[in-house]
Amino acid sequence: MNTKSERKSELTLPLIVGMAIGSFGTIFGPVGAITGFVLGAGLGIGLEKSSSAPEETKNAGGLDKSSKRTLCH
Numbered sequence: 001m002n003t004k005s006e007r008k009s010e011l012t013l014p015l016i017v018g019m020a021i022g023s024f025g026t027i028f029g030p031v032g033a034i035t036g037f038v039l040g041a042g043l044g045i046g047l048e049k050s051s052s053a054p055e056e057t058k059n060a061g062g063l064d065k066s067s068k069r070t071l072c073h
Helices: 005-010 012-028 031-049
Strands: none
Touching: 012 031
16 A cells, blocks of 8 residues: 555656656657657656566575474474
């Protein structure tokens, strides 16, 4: 479950990247600015998903030593 602050910060990177690329798109007029914003927001979402992907650990698929222990040991 996400908290309110986490939901607010989810769109921060896409908005920043979208505004940056959209501002460069103003060279081509309003259509270029809108297109640049949409492409930049998509790029920002992709960057955000790749940076928040969980890192794989060495024992990700297997059991670690503490979980192999039983009451008898």
